[in-house]
Amino acid sequence: MTAPSPIEVHDVSLRYRLDRANVGTIKEAAVRTLRRQRTVESIHALDGVSFSVERGEIFGVVGPNGAGKSTLMKIIARVLPPTSGRVVVRGQVAPMIELGSGMNPELTARENIIIYGALLGRDPRHMRDRVEAIVEWAGVEEFVDVPTRSFSSGMMARLAFGVATDIQPEVLVVDEVLSVGDKAFRAKSQARMFELINGGSAVVVVSHSIPLLQEVSTRAMWLDRGRIKMLGTAGEVLDGYQASG
C-alpha cells in the first residue's frame, strides 16, 4: 500500500468578482450604484486544475504573469479556499513566500523567531529552544537581541528562511524565494532545500527562472490563464514553455 500523496489538487477553480471600476469607498459605491455604473465581472484565477505531488518530488510551476501561479500557491498554503474542486494537503506546510514579511522590525531577532514560528503553527516553547540554531544558520548570532529594524534585507531573508525550514515539513511551498540574497545565501538555501527534499518533503517551486527549475525540479506544470497548458516531466514542460517564447 502506498502512502497518500502529500498534495492532491482535484479540479480546483478559483473565481472572484472584480469590480472594474475598483470601487473603494462607500461614498463611491453609493454614487455609482445611483448612476448604475457598477461594472462587476467574474475573474477565473484558476480553472479546473488537477495534479498531485508525491513525497521527495520537486514540482516546478511556470507560466506568464497572471497565469495563476501565486493563487495556486495560496490555495496549497490554505490561505485561499478554492471556489470549487478539492485540495488535500497532508502534513505541516512550510510556506516560503516573500520572506520576512511576518517579521516586526521593532522586535528583536529572538522575539521575531518565536512569533514567526508561532504564526507557522509551531509551539513557542519549542521555538525558544531553537533560537540559537536558527540565528547560527542565518549568520546573525551577534544580533539575536537587536531589533530587526537594523537588519539588512539579506539578514531578514536568511532569518525567515531559517525559521521556515527549521522543521522537516511534509510540504514546502517556495515562491521565487531563491532569487533573493547573495550567492552564498542562494547556495546555502538550496542546500537546505535539498536536505528537506531528501528528508521526504514534497516541494512546489514557483519561479520565472527556467535554468533554476531545470536544475532542481523533477516534474513541472505550465499554467496559462488559470488552466494547465502542460503537465509532465520537468524536461518536456520547461522545454515546451521556453519554446513558446
Added chain:
Amino acid sequence: MTAVQSTVVYDSDLRRRPLITEFQNFWRYRGLIRLLVIRDLTVRYKRSVLGVWWTILNPMLTIAVLWIVFSNFFGRGGVLGEPYVVYLTAGILMATYFSQGVIAAGSAIVNSRNILIKIYIPPEIFSLSAGVAAATHFVLSLLPLFILQLATGQGIPWTVVLVPIPLVFMLMLVTGLGLLIASAAVYFRDVLDISRVVTQLLNYLIPTFWTIDFIEGTKAEIIVQANPVYSFLVVFRWWVYGGPTPPAWTLLMMAGASVAALVLGVYVFSRNWRRVVVRL
C-alpha cells in the same frame, strides 16, 4: 532541523461551520493570541521613551484637561456623591477602552494582510488579539484610577472584584463590532474612518465628563441610555469606586448587547471570510 511528527491534514472540503469553527479557533489558537498580545504591548512600549507609563499618562493628560475645564461646572453642582475627578476618570477609561478596542479589532485583519496572504491563520484570531490587547491597556490604566480613589478619600470598595465582568463583556462587544467592521472594511476602505468618527460620537453621547441629570426626563436621555456603552459606564462606576447603584436593566443590557455583538460579528465574518481573504 528537528523532525516534527504531525498528522495535520487540510481538506478544503471540510467547510467551516459558522460560529462553531470560529469559537474552536479562538480556543485552539490561544497560545498565538497570547503571543500577539505580548507583541502588541512590547512594540507599543518599546517605541516610546516613557514605555509603559505612556499608556497611563495618555488618558491622564486628557483627563487633566477635562478636569481643569469642567470641574467647576460639574463638580460643584452637588448632584454627584463622588469626587468629580474619580467620576470623570472612570468614564474616560471605559470610553477609551471601547473606542480603541473597536478600532483595533476592526483594523487588525487588514493590518495583518502581509501575514494572512501567506500563512494560514484564521483571520478572526487577529481581531480577538487586538481586543485582548485593548483590555490589557484598560487594566493597566486602572492603576491611576485607584490612586485617585485613594487620594480623594473615595476608597476602593470590595465590589472592585466584580470589575472583570464589564471587562470581559466589553472584550466581547469590541471583538464582535470589530469583526463586523473588518467584514465591511475589505469592501470599502473608508469603513474604518467612518467607524472612527462614529465611535468618537458615541463617546460624546455617553456621560463621561458630563452628568446625566442635565438631560433627565428628556428624549435625549432615552437616546443616551439606548447606547450599550452607557450601561458599561454606570455598572463600572458602581463597582470600581462605589458609584450610584444603576437599575437592573443596565446589567442585562451590558450582557445582552455584548453577547449579541459577538455572535453577530463572528457569524457575519464567518459568512464572509472567503471574500475577505480573496480581497485582502
